Amino acid sequence: MRFHPLGLGERPNDIHPPYKSTGLRGxxxxxxxxxxxxVATRGVDAPxxxxxxxxxxxxxxxxxxxxxxxxxVAGRVLDEDGSPVRDSLVEVWQCNAAGRxxxxxDNHEAxxxxxxxxxxxxxxxxxGRYRFKTIKPGAYPWGNHENAWRPAHIHFSLFGNVxxxxxxxQMYFPDDPLFPFDPIFNGIPDGAARERLIxxxxxxxxxxxxxxxxxxxxxxxxRGATPMGV
Ligand SMILES: [Fe+2]
Numbered sequence: 001m002r003f004h005p006l007g008l009g010e011r012p013n014d015i016h017p018p019y020k021s022t023g024l025r026g027x028x029x030x031x032x033x034x035x036x037x038x039v040a041t042r043g044v045d046a047p048x049x050x051x052x053x054x055x056x057x058x059x060x061x062x063x064x065x066x067x068x069x070x071x072x073v074a075g076r077v078l079d080e081d082g083s084p085v086r087d088s089l090v091e092v093w094q095c096n097a098a099g100r101x102x103x104x105x106d107n108h109e110a111x112x113x114x115x116x117x118x119x120x121x122x123x124x125x126x127x128g129r130y131r132f133k134t135i136k137p138g139a140y141p142w143g144n145h146e147n148a149w150r151p152a153h154i155h156f157s158l159f160g161n162v163x164x165x166x167x168x169x170q171m172y173f174p175d176d177p178l179f180p181f182d183p184i185f186n187g188i189p190d191g192a193a194r195e196r197l198i199x200x201x202x203x204x205x206x207x208x209x210x211x212x213x214x215x216x217x218x219x220x221x222x223r224g225a226t227p228m229g230v
Contacts, residue, residue, distance in 0.1 A: 006193075010188065010190045011188065038163075039162060043164075044089060046088075048087075051123065056120055056131065058132065059134060062115025066115040067135070068097025068135035069212060076217050077160075077217075080223060085161055085165060087125070091120070093120075096118060120132055139152050151178040154170065160220045165220035165221050167228060169229040173214065
């Protein structure tokens with residue numbers, strides 16, 4: 001299949017001065033082009049046996065329900081031509097409802113939640129569909145600049161079916177007031193590409209009496225791909 005790379009403005013700038021750490025880690029040498037054939041035929045073939053009970057229910061990792069708004073996130077993982085990316089591994093991680101990660105490097109003053117670890121994994125089905133349950137993450141402060149806060153987000157790592165489909169990105173929530181101030185979100189110059197990182201509320205995916213539903217469809221390469229977000 002002919003592969004159409006993302007336009008320059010549709011992926012994050014390697015070095016984006018408002019996002020300070022990119023100035024330290026961003027590559028300063030030209031990209032090395034890899035022949036597409038080398039990455040278009042092979043990839044990670046994760047067996048379903050690596051999945052454990054409750055890997056797709058992040059609210060079920062403690063002795064009781066975690067604090068916060070329970071949500072269900074669902075969507076399809078597609079290739080450029082709209083074909084489903086089948087049986088592929090997806091990993092997610094996030095902070096808790098108070099904006100704190102269960103990680104030794106996160107020491108901001110929001111409380112940890114003993115019932116929320118904040119990581120999960122699952123596989124897409126034959127139609128490329130996925131679904132998981134979690135709680136809505138909170139906004140959190142970070143040290144990039146004075147009064148810097150990240151919009152609520154869930155980190156996604158997708159392996160696809162071949163290496164060329166590999167994607168690490170972040171899913172956001174609709175109408176977040178922090179969007180205009182976030183240098184990570186705005187590190188993607190193209191506004192339409194940024195919009196592809198925002199989930200949409202869905203009453204169809206909302207589970208009565210249990211969780212609000214959000215839909216986040218992901219395209220792994222080519223024209224219209226979901227941009228990288230790190
Ligand atoms: Fe984060």
